[in-house]
Amino acid sequence: DAGVIQSPRHEVTEMGQEVTLRCKPISGHNSLFWYRQTMMRGLELLIYFNNNVPIDDSGMPEDRFSAKMPNASFSTLKIQPSEPRDSAVYFCASSSAGEKSSYEQYFGPGTRLTVT
Amino acid sequence: GNSVTQMEGPVTLSEEAFLTINCTYTATGYPSLFWYVQYPGEGLQLLLKATKADDKGSNKGFEATYRKETTSFHLEKGSVQVSDSAVYFCALRPGSSNTGKLIFGQGTTLQVKP
Numbered sequence: 001d002a003g004v005i006q007s008p009r010h011e012v013t014e015m016g017q018e019v020t021l022r023c024k025p026i027s028g029h030n031s032l033f034w035y036r037q038t039m040m041r042g043l044e045l046l047i048y049f050n051n052n053v054p055i056d057d058s059g060m061p062e063d064r065f066s067a068k069m070p071n072a073s074f075s076t077l078k079i080q081p082s083e084p085r086d087s088a089v090y091f092c093a094s095s096s097a098g099e100k101s102s103y104e105q106y107f108g109p110g111t112r113l114t115v116t
Numbered sequence: 117g118n119s120v121t122q123m124e125g126p127v128t129l130s131e132e133a134f135l136t137i138n139c140t141y142t143a144t145g146y147p148s149l150f151w152y153v154q155y156p157g158e159g160l161q162l163l164l165k166a167t168k169a170d171d172k173g174s175n176k177g178f179e180a181t182y183r184k185e186t187t188s189f190h191l192e193k194g195s196v197q198v199s200d201s202a203v204y205f206c207a208l209r210p211g212s213s214n215t216g217k218l219i220f221g222q223g224t225t226l227q228v229k230p
Contacts, residue, residue, distance in 0.1 A: 004159075031216040042222050043160075043205065056217070091159050097216035103148065103209050105218055107159030 025094030145211030
């Protein structure tokens with residue numbers, strides 16, 4: 001089985017540029033999560049979707065960040081414009097949520113973003 | 117509210133030493149509890165879990181017991197290896213949640229020296 005797929009694995013961009021991170025969850029999973037990890041702040045939940053609908057975006061740092069899930073097999077996290085403080089590793093995770101589910105989250109390998 | 121507190125790291129041990137990483141939680145209802153491990157350069161992986169009080173989760177020689185009376189889920193391993201060097205995260209899923217959202221602790225770095 002393919003796990004959670006994220007692309008790109010590494011992204012280096014200049015301040016002010018738009019950055020789009022992509023995620024393909026595990027087939028059959030109905031919840032998707034975007035996290036950010038830095039040394040200073042640790043692991044932070046940015047937003048999560050259930051059945052393609054955003055449930056909680058309270059972790060999104062500011063309006064420069066937006067996320068979409070147009071269908072069950074694809075999600076994007078966009079930063080526009082990017083700033084150096086956005087440099088971090090961004091993880092996507094998916095899980096199966098429901099009455100008989102285990103709710104285990106499966107993480108992708110992450111996208112390491114560097115904004116110069 | 118719901119929260120998870122882990123012991124501060126880094127934890128440095130010699131190979132074959134006994135490991136304990138403490139985790140305590142605050143939650144309403146009956147949460148499920150998890151330990152995740154993150155190896156260098158990788159995403160988090162589920163290590164073990166427990167869904168009700170007194171359950172013991174185990175995997176790869178690691179164990180943790182869900183203790184409701186002390187609201188704890190401490191991770192233990194009898195003999196660590198250099199390959200166990202990683203960051204370990206304790207997490208809970210609130211019992212009232214139906215979306216799979218997890219509350220993570222801050223992570224504890226384990227360094228095992230040969």
